[in-house]
């Protein structure tokens with residue numbers, strides 16, 4: 001029996017890298033996508049790992065990567081849509097190229113990976129497996145902080161895609177769930193914090209000095225990526241996984257705020273910027 005395989009997008013760093021190592025440790029064969037050809041040293045040395053070279057915005061490259069999985073003959077029992085970017089900026093000033101990139105990667109990339117991987121997931125189901133798609137959403141998929149509006153919109157879209165796709169695929173025995181981390185100790189905030197150009201325009205300039213401490217605090221106060229990897233493992237293997245798993249410190253607070261009337265949420269979510 002060939003080792004069951006899982007595809008994870010975006011394994012160069014952060015949650016994707018930790019999850020790839022974790023799933024290899026637990027006995028799975030992992031196909032991990034990278035945009036460049038440089039494989040992180042931990043993965044280069046790992047057994048049961050094949051890097052796939054694709055940007056999730058490049059449908060042809062994704063298709064080539066997924067064809068390779070099919071050709072190698074291991075049943076594909078899971079897809080973890082992890083690749084993502086977090087692009088901060090005021091709605092009024094963020095460049096069109098940047099807000100389009102936010103959606104191209106987090107939303108359209110995820111759709112392309114699902115569409116192209118589904119034939120292999122159906123095949124795995126026909127062989128008796130219980131295939132899963134795990135979409136990495138965010139607490140920002142249920143609460144929208146100012147200046148993270150495009151990121152948040154992209155994650156709201158991921159939540160809707162997860163629920164809709166799950167309901168479409170239930171009759172075929174393929175489950176689709178989301179894992180929604182809150183702040184997590186990964187480089188994502190540092191990558192996004194370099195994008196201050198949109199804030200430098202007139203009305204928003206005063207926010208620039210507040211951005212760095214905010215992103216640093218988000219990283220410092222975040223959970224370890226291993227906690228998210230554990231939730232992804234549960235989503236892939238539990239007999240009946242939660243359709244939505246929120247993983248963060250003070251999870252109760254996020255739950256309370258998301259139930260508040262919107263005007264109360266305004267007060268809570270803008271206090272950092274007053």
Ligand SMILES: NC(=O)c1ccc[n+]([C@@H]2O[C@H](COP(=O)([O-])OP(=O)(O)OC[C@H]3O[C@@H](n4cnc5c(N)ncnc54)[C@H](OP(=O)(O)O)[C@@H]3O)[C@@H](O)[C@H]2O)c1
Nearest residue numbers: 010011012013014015055056083084138181183184186188
């Ligand atoms: N960290 C948090 O606080 C947090 C909170 C909530 C949700 N999340 C979500 O968790 C997921 C993983 O993020 P992370 O925090 O682990 O950040 P990360 O370390 O920056 O990882 C993001 C991964 O996505 C890849 N990626 C970015 N653009 C891509 C593209 N166009 N095509 C293919 N891959 C691409 C990155 O590759 P490169 O190295 O090539 O850029 C990297 O491997 C994201 O979906 C993010 O939104 C993170």
